[in-house]
Amino acid sequence: MxxxxxxxxxxxxxxxxxxxxxxxxxxxxxxxxxxxxxxxxxxxxxxxxxxxxxxxxxxxxxxxxxxxxxxxxxxxxxxxxxxxxxxxxxxxxxxxxxxxxxxxxxxxxxxxxxxxxxxxxxxxxxxxxxxxxxxxxxxxxxxxxxxxxxxxxxxxxxxxxxxxxxxxxxxxxxxxxxxxxxILNQKRITDAVSTADRDQRRADLGVDGNEKLLVYVGRLAPIKNPVGAVEVLSELPSEYKLSIVGDGDERETVEQAARELGVENRVQVCGTLPHEEALATISAADALVLPSHTESYPTVVFEALALNTAVFVTPVGIIPTIDHPRLHVGSLDEFPRLISETTIESADGLDTETLERFxxxxxxxxxxxxxxxxxxxxxxxxxxxxx
CATH class of the missing domain: 3.40.50.2000 (Glycogen Phosphorylase B;)
Incomplete structure (x- = not known):
């Protein structure tokens, strides 16, 4: 045709x-x-x-x-x-x-x-x-x-x-x-997982032993609310760390928020990464945090779910209509409680059912x-x- x-x-x-x-x-x-x-x-x-x-x-x-x-x-x-x-x-x-x-x-x-x-x-x-x-x-x-x-x-x-x-x-x-x-590029995600070393990636990000790794992936722009991810971290116990993948006009604001909230040593701003490396970071994390004010069909949420990573996201766009056991939807104020009360089980590899579904x-x-x-x-x- x-x-x-x-x-x-x-x-x-x-x-x-x-x-x-x-x-x-x-x-x-x-x-x-x-x-x-x-x-x-x-x-x-x-x-x-x-x-x-x-x-x-x-x-x-x-x-x-x-x-x-x-x-x-x-x-x-x-x-x-x-x-x-x-x-x-x-x-x-x-x-x-x-x-x-x-x-x-x-x-x-x-x-x-x-x-x-x-x-x-x-x-x-x-x-x-x-x-x-x-x-x-x-x-x-x-x-x-x-x-x-x-x-x-x-x-x-x-x-x-x-x-x-x-x-x-x-x-x-x-x-x-x-x-x-x-929304998902099945081949790219499969290839990224097949070449990724989860333990090594966590070590590269400074995560030790029983520490929990949260990750934010997206533009550092007001509409994405990256500062919200830092604020959530500041209300969680010290064993939680945050890696921020992305760049933009809000980078300096994010770094300043980390200093003012006293979590500078628990926040790492990685900047923009190649897609394969960003996927490896999501796979290595215990949870993805997406505090956006507005989204439509956020690709990164579905990538994280396909990579067996828990997701905590505000009720934006299509998200409230999606039913998935690792998807946790709530207001930003609820994130610290949701994260603390959720048993996050680390898992390697792909969730093939989710990958095919999306x-x-x-x-x-x-x-x-x-x-x-x-x-x-x-x-x-x-x-x-x-x-």
Whole structure:
């Protein structure tokens, strides 16, 4: 099949949604499909390139690089750019054969729907982060845009990440709606574990004997609240240590908090590490601490669960809907009690069930399976001559 993918976030961006779309395209190509991606142009990126067999086209930007994506002006410029995307894609499709469309962003859903109708192409939609994740979402332009998408611009098959959002979408569309998880790079995690020495990594991080190692992995930015991890450590017994993996504007603030709270000798700021080394650090830890104010589908949580590491996380994004024995959800004030009262059992190796449940391989199977079912329905019945 030749698939056309429409996404506002894509390679080389590393956010959760961009990672998911990029990995899906890689796996689809590995399985023998042709994939062309249309995504906005950003400064410093080529307007057209092929990476790992994936054709990536970035015809024009949708907003100034310095403008926050959900600011009022950015929403206006993104809507205007989506009209240009539609016109451009109509021109691009005029002499090309495409077997299916995949839309994965709020402002590409109407474009995908219009193209699917004009060119009689199957459309598979994906709803990632959405205000509908909230139990009682407040009115906002984003929520209005989302509900319009649900009503008018979904494909015959729609995938989302939570049962609650599935229920909301089903109120608006006649399409088939299903929950589909997928974020983990199965091969990368398996390779990292196979080459990691857990005991040596703990020793490298200065963890001795019966000491407990907590780890924070992420950008050092206010929205991620890395200072919260230091505050949690300060309320735990002295046998707990904290390794912070990541860098950013809050690094100096984090180091200052450690000094002021008297835990400087129990906190190690490792800076940014290669992904394989970050995975080895998570695997060596007794628990991952994620005190974020906002998340959507935090990759690091699912990586930690697949690596047999306990996770303590605030109730953000999709997290409250996930049921897992090593996942502990609560407010930041509850973290010290939750950590102290939880029996954390150290374990080497992989939790293969969790790895497969949240793997990109499973996600890819779901999307490609939907396109294949669409093509079976569309295939004409061959005429036969009776003897």
């Amino acid at each position: 030749h698939l056309l993918v429409l996404s506002e976030a894509f390679y080389p961006e590393t956010s959760g949604g961009a990672h998911v779309r990029w990995r899906f395209c890689q796996l689809a190509v590995e399985r023998g499909h042709d994939v062309t991606v249309f995504t906005p142009h950003e400064a410093g990126l080529a307007k057209s390139e092929t990476v790992d067999g994936v054709e990536i086209r970035r015809p024009f930007p949708v907003k100034p690089d310095s403008m926050p994506i959900y600011s009022t002006l950015a929403v206006v410029t993104r809507i205007a750019a989506s009209v240009l995307f539609f016109i451009y894609l109509c021109w691009w499709l005029r002499d090309r054969d495409v077997d299916g469309l995949h839309s994965a962003s709020h402002l590409t859903h109407w474009v995908g729907k219009a193209l699917s109708v004009l060119y009689d192409l199957p459309l598979v939609s994906f709803i990632g982060y959405t205000p509908s994740v909230d139990a009682d979402p407040s009115f906002s332009p984003q929520l209005l845009l989302e509900r319009m998408n649900f009503r008018f611009f979904m494909g015959k098959t729609v995938f989302c990440q939570t049962p609650g959002v599935k229920t909301v979408i089903e109120r608006y569309t006649d399409g088939t709606v299903a929950v589909l998880h997928g 793997s990109m391989e499973r996600y890819t199977d779901g999307l490609l399976g939907a396109f294949e079912r669409c093509h079976k329905v569309q295939q004409p019945v061959e005429e036969t001559t009776l003897p």
